[in-house]
Structures are given as C-alpha cells and as structure tokens.
Amino acid sequence: MAVQCKPIPALYTVYILRSTLRHASLYIGSTPNPPRRLSQHNGVVRGGAARTARQSLRPWEMVALVSGFPSMTAALKFEWALTNPHISVHIPSTSRITISTGVKANGQPRRPSKSLASILSNLHLLLRVPSFARWPLKLHFFAPDVHAAWQKWCATVTEHLRPGFQVLTDFGGALPTGTGEAPTVSASGGAEEQPSGQEAQARGIHALPLNYEPMKHYVAKGQELFEFERLGDCVVCRAPMPPGKGLYAVCSNPGCDGVGHLSCWSRHFLAGAEADNVLPVQGQCPKCAGTVDWGDMMKELTLRLRGEKEVKKLLNRRRRQKAQKIPKESKEG
C-alpha cells in the first residue's frame, strides 16, 4: 500500500465555534488540538481562520465538538459534510435538511446561512448517516444553551443516533480559568476523567486528552503482551497467533489480556444483526465479557503497529512519571 498510515490520532475533533459576543456567528472547523486551535481563532496564536479574525467577534468559544475521528481524513470529511450539508453526498436526499436556495457564481449551490439549530440538526443527521454512523465518535457540549438546543432537536427527530453513542457535556470549561460544574455524562457515555492537581481546573476543551496519555495503560499492556509473546490463542477462534504473522488486537479492558485476530474480533462483534456490516462499533470481549469499543481497540492496535515513536514517547514518560500517573490511567477506557 502506497499510503503511509499513521496510527489513529489520539484526538481529532470537529468543532463548532461560536462568537461569545455574537452568538449568531458560528464557525465549523476541525483540529487535533482544540485548545490550540481556539487560541488561534482568538488571535492569541497565529494561524486563525480569516473568518474568525474580526475583532468584534472575538473571543470565540467552542460550544460543541465531535471527537474520536479515526483519522484526519475522516475528520475533514465530516467537517466538510457538516459545513456543506446542502451538497454533501453523505446525506441522502430524502433526509437532507438543509437545501440550497441559490447558486454561487461558480455554479455551486449557495451555502445556506448557518444557524446553531441548523448546524445541530445537520450534526445529528450526519452522526447517523451510513457514512459516519459507525465511526467511533463522541459528541461533546461545552455550552449549556447549545446542549439544550441539541436536546430540543433530538426530541423532534424520529431517528436516533446509534445506540451507545456518547454525548458528553462539560459546561465548566468555557474559560480555561473558569470553574464550572462537574462534567455530566449523558447517554451511556463514561465519565470524563476528572483531572486532579494542576489539571483539576481544566474543563471543557481543555480537559480533552490531546495525546495517548489516557490509554497508557492499555498501550503498556499491549506492549507487554507482544514483547513477551504472551499472546496465547485467539480469544475468538482459538487458533494460535504466531507473533508477527498477522494483526492481533488486544482487549481494551484493564486486566484482560485477551488477544485475537483482528478479523476474528470484528466477526465476533458483528455476529448477529450486524452481519452485513464491516465495521464493528462495540462488542463484548469473549474473555472478560467486558465491553470493548472498537475505536479504542483499533487505536491501540494502530499505535502498536505504526506508532512506535509515539509508544516510546508515551511509555518513556510513563516510566518517568510512573509513580504518579498510573492510578489515573486505570480509569481510561
């Protein structure tokens, strides 16, 4: 394959930016590092978008974002689709919400003006279209009013997001210094990690993990399993897994060293109603019976396969800071 694949990024997000001074001003962007990007938009750091350069609209805030994109490409596709819901090919015409009423000079349909409601509605739509439905995405809200609008919209929509989709809220992080409510977990999502010490104050986008730190433990487990070749047999097919002869995924649940063929995991997860799907979303580890997110598993796998440098960096730091950080990592999942 000519493509040089990188490991699944630790974080890649598509965010909704809103002017704190003029709430009608909205911007959609993508970034692997929301805090940095926000500072760019606000002019603190170079590199902000021209659309957000007007001082009268600054500062901007990220009112919501979608995280968990498995690749920059995926994030960009989603971003474009969310930015251009009127022409995105990912939206079936029958369910298209935003319809262009005009035509631009270049012949492209004119992009309808955005509103928070339209963005949220299209976000809801895109999160359930077949193109993106099975991606390991999470939705974060950092502004109560936006979350309220989201919930309002969700109430009016007959279709629902795929089961298990996590919608997280953290309204305390609007300002890095601000202190807000503890992050609340909606839907079935797990709780955001509550940093302690220095990071205790981090909320909102600043609380998002920008690196693989949350999965250190998981990564360390994988490294250990493969370093010492304690793979055992495939947890699914019970077939031996010669080291280096295939792609083997490790259960993400702490304490479970179940390893299996990648295809076996997928087959196991997709068994049943989802037989015609290719991408699993979530499943139960046959060994520990714990729930495993496919996204997490693949993140670890790709990191192990392709992120040698990242792993070394991660583990080295971990070794250095081992004493302090281990307890936190256990929580990651």
Next chain:
Amino acid sequence: MAHNDSIVLISSSPEFPSICDLLGKSPKKVSLRSGSHAAPIPEHAPKAFTSAASIWRSSRLDRNERVGVMNAEKLSDAALSRLDSVAAGPSLADVATDRPADGIEGQQVRQEAGAPARRRKQAKSTSADTAGDILPDSPATDAPPAKKAGKKAERKAKPTGDTAMAQTTLVKGKVTKPASTRKQSRKKTETISRHFTAQPPAQESVSEHVSLPVAEELDVVPEPAMKRRLDWTPPREGSLLQHIADSSAVKEVSPPGNPGAESMTPAQKDVFKSLLDTYGRKPEVNAGPDVADTSGSSSCDILGKRKLIEMVATVGSKAKTPEPSPVKPKAAKKKPRTITELATAGYRLPDEDDVILVTDNPKQNSLLGFLETTGEQIAGTTKDTGVKAKGAKKPAKAKPSKKAEVRKPVLLSPTSAMRQVAKQDFVFGTASQLATEDDPDLLRALHEAMKESNQADSDPFTSPAPAHSSLAFRRRLGTGLWSAGARGDDGDLLSLEVLDLTHSPQLLRDSMLPGNSRAEVQAAKQPARNDKSFIEIEVLSDDSEPLAMAAANPMPPSSRHRASQVLQLEGLAPSSPNQHQVQEQTTCDSFEPPPSNQEHHQLLLSQSSSPLQPGPEAPPPPKFELYSDAMLAKEVASYGFKAIKKRSAMIALLQQCWESKGSKNFAKKTNHVSMSTSSAKQAASPPRPRGRPRKAPATSAPDPAVKAPLQTVKRGRMRSVAPVSTDTEASQDEKPAEKRSPRKPKKAAAAALPKPKGKAASKRARSPQAPPATAPATPRRRNAAAKSAIEIADSESDDSFVSSPESLSGKTDASSSPRSQQRDVSITEDTEMSLVASPTSQQLALFGYITQAVITAPPTKDPTNPSWHEKMLMYDPIILEDLAAWLNSGQLDRVGYDGEVSPGDVKRWCESKSVCCLWRVNLNGKERKRF
C-alpha cells in the same frame, strides 16, 4: 495637343523599334523617332532610308499642320516603316500610309499599352480624320496588302472597304475605318470609349481639330499606304495582329466569313507567340505616354485588350469586357499559388471571383485530383486552341458552374472532420504494389487482411496498438474473430480463402466498377440494387447468424454463395463495367471512392468484430456526480477541455462527452451488429460523409454477407470483399432495371428489415426515438448514421446479447438515459446525492458481493501490509481505485459475482459501510502522500 505630341513621341519611338525588329527594319525606328522630334529627326534621317527623309518632311509638314495631333508622329513612323518596305514613295502616299499605319500603331499602342483614353482618342481622331479622308483610299490600299497576305491589312482594309461590316470591324483597326468615315470613327470611338472610359468627348474635339489638315493629306495617301503595308504587314501582323487582329479578326473577319478569318486563326497563334515580345516592349513605351495621359496600368491594359477582344467577339458587348479582363489574369495566377488555396480550392464555394478564376483554376482542380473536370477541361482546351480566347472563356465559364454542381464542398465540423481524418486509411506499399493495384479498396482490404493475419499469428489476444482507438477496438475484435475462425474452420476454409484472394481483386474491381458507374449514371437505381443485395445478404446472414456461435458451419454456405455470386458477377460484369470504366476511374480518382472504401473496411472490420461483441459491453456510464471536483477536472482535462469551475457544468460536459464517446462505440458496435443481423440497417444508415450515398450501399451491402464467413479466415477478408461484390452485382444484375428515387433505399431497407427478423422492425421502431448521439453539427447523414447505430445497439442487445442482460441494460442506459441524467445533474446535484445515498437493489446485491469479497479475503500475514478488510477495521482510509482494482482482479469472481465494479460503486459501498474512503488523487490533482 502639344502635350500629347510629346508624349506620343516617346510612345511612337518604342513602338517602332518593335515593329522594326519584327520586320528587321531597325533603321526605320530611328527615322520614326526623328520624325517625332524635330531635332532627332536629322540625326536619324541618315540612318533611315533617303526616301524616308522625304517622308519625314512630309510628316513634318503634316505634323506642323497637325501640331496637336499625336498620331502625326505615329503616322510618320508608320509611314516611314511602310515606305521603307514598299518604297512606294511620294510624300502624299507616305502620309496616307502613315496615317493608316499610325492608326494601326495607335491601336497597337492603345491596345498593348492599355493606351490611355487620350491616345486612343487622339489616334482615333487622327484615324478618324485620316479615315474620313482616306476612306476611299483605304479599300484600295487594303485590298492589295490583303492579297499579299497582310493579315492586318486584310482584316482592316477588307472589312472596312467592303461594307458596313467593315465599320464594325474597323473598331479596332482605326486606320482602315477612315473609309467608313467619321460615322465609323464615332462608332469606333464609342466602342473604344466603352473600352476606355474617357474617350468620346476628347476624340470628337481632337478629330474636329485635326480633321482639316488630315483631310488634305488623306486624298493622296490611300493607295501607296496599302502597298507599303503589304510588305510591312507580314512581319508586323504577327505582332500587331495579335492585338488588333485577334480582336478584329475574331470580330470582324470571322463573323462575315471572310477568307481572312481562316488565315487569322493561325495568325492569332503567331500573335500569341509574339505577344510576350510585344508586351515587354510596349509597357515600356506605354509607360511614357501613360504618365502624361493616364495613370492607368499599362500591363493590365495589354492583357485587357486581349480580353476585350475576346469579350467583344464572344458577347458582342464590347464595352463590358475590358474591365473584368484585366483583373482576371492576376487573380487567377495568384490564387492558385498559395498552398492553402490549392488545398482549399476544391471546397471553395463558387463566387463571383470564381468565374474569373475558373479559366485558370480548372487545371488546378484537376491537379488536385478532380479528374471529373479533366474531360471538360480537355474540351475547353481544344476549344481554346481552335477558337483561342473566346472558346476558352466560354467553356471555362461553363465549367465552373458544372463543377460547383458536381461537388458541393461540405464544410465539416471539427469533430466530424477529425472523425473523417481518423477514418482515412493510409495504404502503405511499395511503388509497384501501389501502382499495380489500382483499387484503393483492394489495397486497403489487403492491408487490413495482412495486418490482422499478422496479428493473429503473433498474438491473437494481444491488442494491437493502433493510432486510433476506434481502429484498435475493431482490430481487437477482428483478432479475436480470426482466432476463433482459425479454430473452427480448419483446412478447407483456408484453402478457399487463398483462392478467393487471388480472384477477389478482379471480382472486386468488376463489382466496384459497375456499381460506381451506375451510381454516377443512375443514382436512383442503386438503392434498389442495394435493397436486393441486402436481401440476399440477409438470407446469408440468417444462415450465418446461428452458426456464428459455432464457427465451423457458417463458412460453407457463404462460400457457396460466393461461388454462385462470382459466377454471376463474371457473366454480368463485362456488360456494364466497360462502359462505365472511364467514369469509374474518374470517380475513383476523385475523392468519392475513398470514403466508400473506408466504409467498406469498416464494414469488414465490423463484421469481423461482430461476433466478439457480446464480450465487450459498453462500459456503464461513469457517475460523475460521485467524482470529486478534482476528478471531474481531470476528466474534463482528459477530454481536452479547459478547466471549468462549475461542478454542474463539468458533470454535464462529461456526461456529454461520455455520451458521444459511447455513441461512437455504439455506432461501431451497432454497425457490426447491423452487419451481422441485417444489411438493411446499413442501408438505412448512410455511411458516407460526403455526398454520394449510392456507392456506400453497394459497398456496405456486400459486407454483411461477407462478415460471417470472413470472420474466421484471416485472409478471408479479401474473399469477403469479393463475395460482397458478387452479391451486389448479382442483386444488381437481377434487378438492374429498377429505378428508385434516392429515398427509396431507406424504404427498401425498412421493408427488408422486417424480413430478416422481428428485430429489425423493433430496431426501426426504436430508431426514431433514439436521439442522435453526436451533438456536434455534422452532415445529416452522420446524424442519421448515429441514429441508426443507436438503433442497432438496441437490436444488438435484443439479438445476440440476450445472454448478458446486465450488459444490455447498461448499454441501453448509456444510450438512452444519459440525457435525462444530464438534465438531472445539471439541474440539481441533490439528485446525485440521492442516487448515492439510496442504492438500488442491484447495487445492494453488488454491495453484498463486495462485502463478502472483502471479509472473506484471507487476513494478512504481514502486519505492515494489512488486507483490505483489516484496513477497514483499522479505520484506514481506503483508496477507491485500488480497492476497485483488487475487487476486479478476481475477488468478486471468487465470491460469485460475474462482473466488475467501478470505483464509484466501491465508493458507495464504502460509504454505506462507514468505511473511510478516498480517491487516489486529492483535490489538487496530486497523489496523496499522507492520510
């Protein structure tokens, strides 16, 4: 008048030398010059004859009298020359002779130099004056010189002296005119004035002034002048006659039927030869006078005089001719010489200029390869020799119209022109080969056969790399056919083929000849013949079609037919072909035959390819809506269009391009099919771009019959050609008398269509509905062909391709739907989206296969090189082209899906599965380096 005199001097002097040269009387020239100027005269006098001195004196006297009259000088000069020759002597006689001579000279000068009106006026006036005086003399004087064979004198003198007829004739010979008196001169002046615009008023005035002195002289002059002329005339006549005599002779002499007329024609020839000399000199001479008199172009006038003469003679309206004539030579000469003009001469629409050009152009045209005209030209040339200018012009004029009628230059659209260019086959061969084999058809057929045989021998399945994609397509098919035929036919066919090859050329020629000749002679008949031939072919095709699948059977019936046909041909051919051979040759040489040949080849190719067709199906229309903008841009660029910003416009354009492309392919295929199924279709579809549909049917008709049998044999194509010809001839022979209007072929075809099978009818029914695939403006025939092709495509699907319904549907979609799709696309892109989002049941089935193929693929053994499934599981972006290629490389077959998927299909599948997919190329048209 003095003004004129000075001018005249110059003019006179040069004139004389020319005459002297002709006569060998160089000294006289000197005398002439001296005569013109007082000072020079004494100098020259000694050079000239002593008698000349007296002449000078007389001339001087005359001049003094005349003073203003230019002619005096000329007259003196002429008199000197005449005196020298005749030695008749006395001054009076000299003067008299001078005057006529002057008149002649003046005419010459005028004619040659395109003499300004003033000169003529003067000359005329002088001549008129002299004429008035001389009138009695002139007849007498004229008569003797005429006897001596002085052509000029005869012409001038006789007509003038004889009767009023002479007056008309006198127009040119002003000197002689005087006999007719001033009336004649007026008439002359009128005619002259017509020729030269400014004349009449000046002449009259001049004549009045001059008349008095001249009249005195005139009494004495006439008789001696005549004698002198006699000596003079023969040499002069050559030179002078050309100008004067040509015009005058033709006008004056020829109509009355005088003996002089006959003599004139040879004289004219002489004149022609001498014309160059005269031209060379006189323009110089004229240049002097022109400056003073008129700025009018001397050279043009010279030429113009000829024309004038000719024109006058032919039309009878003298005044009109001169103006156009001067223009003619220049334009004619210049135009042909540019390469572009030569190349485009044949396509030029007949314009006003053409009339002029025609005289010279016909040769060019012939050179270009229009042999048709040659016959006419020859006739024209013969006429020219006989009648000279007059005859030449008439036929020439007539020619252009004929030519224009015969050839109607068709201005092709760029696309069609390119198509035609692509169609043109270049026949390569040694000079001997090319020379021996006259028929381009044969050569091409041989060439094709050779190629295919070679290809088949080398690699039956390798696709030849021809320059033209279309040819490549055909040839591939052909090779396949060849291989198939080789298997099935075995020895018998091969042997037969060889025999056919030997005979085929003759047969072809014979067949071709009658067809062509008939086509030319009777356009109407051919369609009927074609119909018959088609019918026969159809019968053959019926036999062959079922057998086509099994290679072995079809050959024998075809061979039989061939044999019978050949026999028929042999018997029938001799009668018609001989008669028409000449015409045929001309036609063959002309452009017309090549198209037919091309068609023929195409037909052959198509025939060969037709059996293979089921395999190559029309590719499903690419769904441009799914393309990224970069992809669209790339596609657009691939078609040679400039970058288009609008996505919708790009999509629409690509759709059209694809359509046209598809239509071409379809047309080809359809042609093949039509060949296989029924010849009638061919008849319905006019193959020829240019103009004569007749031949095409004849050529096309044979093809269908040939196709089935020939396909198998490599060299069989030659045979195929032969059998075709035989068929056509046979049909023609059977029903030669049939005369149908040109339209009938279609009708006949239509009638024929139902016969072969219901398919034809269905095809016809569909045909009107089928839109012409080719958007660009092309000749109607092309469009019709396209339509027919489309029809055929449908028929194809119905007929032979029932086995592969999907392919059929795809084809039909491609042919019929694209427009609707285009509209949709252009209107809104949302529709595209809907297409993407809601896969059809067929697509769902395909998706199932793709999923199975992806999932069931064995997992990789190399962690660094995961399988497609594993890539997807790891959320790797999938490159659509690669995945499609992988699926098409046997994975789908492994799963049980018989077919191929396009990247677009793969994209849909990926999106339906939440698989992140990408095109290989990013929006900037560059390959992605990172993901």
